[in-house]
Structure formats: C-alpha cells, structure tokens
Amino acid sequence: MIRTIVLASFLCLGLSLSAQMRCAADEWQAELTAIYPEVVQGNQRIEAYIRNWRAQARPRNGEVITIPVVVHIVYQDEIENIPELQINAQIEVLNEDFRLLNENVPYLPDEFRPIAADTEIEFCLASLDPDGRPTDGITRTSTDISCIADIFTVKSDGRSRLFYTELGGQDAWDTEHYLNIWVASSCGTLLGVTPGAAFIDILPEQDGVVIDYKYFGNNCFSGESAPYHLGRTATHEIGHFFNLKHPWSDCGTFEGDLVDDTPDQSAPYYGCPIHPQASCGSNDVYMNFMNYTDDECMMMFTVGQKERMLAMLDGPREGLKASVGCALQPTPLPFSDEAILIYPNPTQDCIHIDFNAEIPGIVQVELYDAMGRRLFQIDESSRNFRSIDVSSLARGVYFLCFHAGRQTITKKVLVAP
Numbered sequence: 001m002i003r004t005i006v007l008a009s010f011l012c013l014g015l016s017l018s019a020q021m022r023c024a025a026d027e028w029q030a031e032l033t034a035i036y037p038e039v040v041q042g043n044q045r046i047e048a049y050i051r052n053w054r055a056q057a058r059p060r061n062g063e064v065i066t067i068p069v070v071v072h073i074v075y076q077d078e079i080e081n082i083p084e085l086q087i088n089a090q091i092e093v094l095n096e097d098f099r100l101l102n103e104n105v106p107y108l109p110d111e112f113r114p115i116a117a118d119t120e121i122e123f124c125l126a127s128l129d130p131d132g133r134p135t136d137g138i139t140r141t142s143t144d145i146s147c148i149a150d151i152f153t154v155k156s157d158g159r160s161r162l163f164y165t166e167l168g169g170q171d172a173w174d175t176e177h178y179l180n181i182w183v184a185s186s187c188g189t190l191l192g193v194t195p196g197a198a199f200i201d202i203l204p205e206q207d208g209v210v211i212d213y214k215y216f217g218n219n220c221f222s223g224e225s226a227p228y229h230l231g232r233t234a235t236h237e238i239g240h241f242f243n244l245k246h247p248w249s250d251c252g253t254f255e256g257d258l259v260d261d262t263p264d265q266s267a268p269y270y271g272c273p274i275h276p277q278a279s280c281g282s283n284d285v286y287m288n289f290m291n292y293t294d295d296e297c298m299m300m301f302t303v304g305q306k307e308r309m310l311a312m313l314d315g316p317r318e319g320l321k322a323s324v325g326c327a328l329q330p331t332p333l334p335f336s337d338e339a340i341l342i343y344p345n346p347t348q349d350c351i352h353i354d355f356n357a358e359i360p361g362i363v364q365v366e367l368y369d370a371m372g373r374r375l376f377q378i379d380e381s382s383r384n385f386r387s388i389d390v391s392s393l394a395r396g397v398y399f400l401c402f403h404a405g406r407q408t409i410t411k412k413v414l415v416a417p
C-alpha cells in the first residue's frame with residue numbers, strides 16, 4: 001500500500017516503551033528524527049531514488065548478492081556470550097528466509113504465493129575484517145554495563161553506550177562494507193531495533209541492527225525465547241536495514257510501507273493468525289516478515305519488498321555489494337579436522353560424532369585406548385550420524401581415529417565417569 005505522507009509513520013508509536021517491544025525501530029527512528037530533523041530530507045531523497053529505480057526495467061540475471069556480516073557480542077553475564085553455533089544458526093535462518101527456503105513456506109496461503117519472493121540476498125559471516133585480516137566475523141566484548149541493548153535508556157552524554165567501545169559497547173565496523181549486528185541484553189525491554197536505512201549518513205556508527213541475545217539464532221530448544229525463538233527478529237530488523245517499513249497504516253491514516261503488493265492493513269498482527277485475516281477491505285499478509293507475528297508464523301517477503309531492498313543495494317547500500325568482507329573463504333576440505341565434531345568431550349557415557357562436511361566414500365571410525373588397543377570399529381558413510389556408547393569404559397584418555405581414502409585424523413577423548 002503506497003502513501004505519500006513522508007515519515008508520518010514515525011509519529012505512530014504503537015507501544016509503550018515500558019513493555020517489551022517486538023520491534024522498536026519506529027520508536028528509535030522517531031527519537032533520532034527529533035534530534036536529527038535533516039533525516040526527513042535524506043529520506044525523501046532515498047524515496048525519490050527508489051521510485052526512479054523502479055521506473056527502469058531491471059532484468060535480473062540470477063546473481064545472488066552476499067552481504068558480509070559482523071556480529072558484535074557485548075555481554076555482561078556469560079550466558080549472554082552466545083556460542084558460535086548459535087550465531088551460525090542465525091546466519092542459516094537469514095539465508096533461508098531471504099531465499100524463500102524457510103521450512104514453513106508450504107503453509108503459505110495460495111493467494112499469496114505469487115507475491116512471495118526469493119530476494120536473491122544471502123549473508124555470510126565476514127572472513128576479512130576492515131583491515132584485511134582474517135576473521136570469524138564475530139567480536140566479543142565483556143562489559144560492565146547492564147542492559148546495554150536497551151539503547152533508549154542506557155546512554156552516556158546522550159549516546160547509546162552499545163555502539164561505542166569507549167562507553168562500554170563495541171564500535172561498528174566500516175558500515176559501508178559490513179552489516180553490523182549487535183547482540184546483547186536489553187533486560188527484557190525489546191527484541192530488536194535498528195535506525196533503519198535513513199540514518200546511513202547521519203549516524204554511520206549506529207548503522208546496523210540490535211538483537212537481544214535471547215532472540216538471536218535458532219533457539220528451538222529454549223522455551224524461554226518462545227514464541228520469538230526461531231531467529232526471525234533478525235530477519236525483520238534486517239528488512240528495516242534495507243529500508244523496508246511495517247506494512248500497516250491504519251487503512252491509510254498514515255504512511256504505509258511504500259510497497260505495491262502488500263495489502264493495506266489496519267494494525268500489526270501478533271500471535272499466529274489463521275488465514276484469511278482481512279482489514280481495510282482486503283486479506284492481509286499477516287505472515288510477512290515485516291509483521292509482528294510469532295516467529296513460526298512468519299513466512300515471506302513480497303516481490304515489492306524485494307525490489308526496495310535491491311534498489312538500496314544498487315544505491316545507498318551499494319558498498320555492501322562491493323565489499324570484500326567475505327572474500328576469504330576457507331577452501332572446504334572434504335576430510336579435515338574441522339570437518340569432524342565430537343561432543344561432549346570430556347564425556348561420561350556417550351560420544352556423538354558429527355560431520356560438518358560431506359565426506360565422499362566410506363569413513364572408518366576406530367576407538368583406541370591409551371595402550372593402543374582397538375575397542376571399537378565401524379565403517380559408514382559420513383552422512384550417518386553416529387554415537388558411541390563409552391559408559392562401560394574406565395576413566396581415562398582414548399583416541400578416535402577416522403580414516404578416509406589415504407587420510408587419517410585422530411581426536412583425543414577423555415572419559416570421565
């Protein structure tokens with residue numbers, strides 16, 4: 001639904017700051033707009049550019065754009081210092097959601113399938129930092145500041161501490177070439193927030209998205225984060241980062257999302273509605289990633305939203321396309337130490353073996369004790385997940401040997417009943 005009341009949505013503050021906000025982007029943008037009123041003109045320039053971009057035929061050649069991401073973990077308690085597996089899981093969620101490969105696509109109502117988009121945008125954890133050094137794309141900063149992701153109140157001299165190393169947070173990496181994601185605790189005030197795309201030039205040090213650590217990654221085993229536990233807070237906030245807006249407008253009372261193919265809706269949807277849901281005279285795409293529904297019920301961006309995002313990547317955010325942040329990708333070795341995970345280690349009763357990479361052919365797995373005696377041996381495809389029961393073994397050091405082709409990899413296991 002297109003409306004031309006520029007920035008009017010900033011005035012529509014739907015929720016009190018005292019409640020936990022599904023998305024605090026409108027509120028944050030309103031606060032920043034009051035401080036930096038020149039953003040109104042900047043935003044008008046961006047919208048004029050997008051209209052011009054859309055007016056030109058732009059055949060796609062199937063090129064997929066990969067966005068280098070740096071994740072800044074800023075933690076006070078160790079539980080907030082989330083593991084790499086959780087960060088990788090979030091990148092995986094983004095790559096599924098933006099490519100329309102998410103698990104719940106089969107549940108899309110038929111009437112919305114024609115407008116559901118593969119955005120042809122993907123994400124990678126940066127492999128080169130802004131100085132050209134190899135990196136895992138993750139920074140970890142211990143802080144003394146509580147609730148630092150509550151950017152509305154945890155400030156110093158008017159600056160939200162999270163975005164500044166000198167204030168106990170973490171400075172952004174070159175925002176022209178990296179998508180910065182800050183992950184920290186908001187003490188239950190918000191799930192995610194971003195200044196969006198309009199403040200690129202005005203506040204480059206805050207150009208990125210903020211996600212509360214409880215809602216980052218796929219926490220499908222953590223009931224505490226439900227119903228926002230599947231990583232779609234980041235999908236939604238990154239939509240804002242690419243200049244998408246919320247799709248409601250009180251049936252045109254204020255600015256909508258400036259997208260043609262998202263039916264006008266009166267207000268945000270929460271929970272997990274059942275199709276059809278109608279307002280403003282049409283059925284609503286309540287399952288849009290830019291709505292407020294539960295993670296498991298968000299399913300799609302539209303073709304019109306994809307256009308807005310790609311326009312940004314041809315214009316104000318073109319630096320991300322030119323970035324070499326993901327240029328250094330390790331050559332995937334089909335059979336390497338990194339390709340084999342064993343856990344837990346030390347173990348009491350069971351060793352799980354998992355393969356990061358698909359190893360061609362048969363892998364032979366052997367377990368030896370410290371005396372070199374073979375206790376166990378199996379030949380299998382790496383596709384099969386394995387567990388080895390070691391509960392009957394005496395406490396001590398053991399060795400797992402993996403053979404494939406002419407290569408052998410050995411890993412030490414400590415059995416500690």
Ligand SMILES: [Zn+2]
Nearest residue numbers: 023025236246
């Ligand atoms: Zn939002």
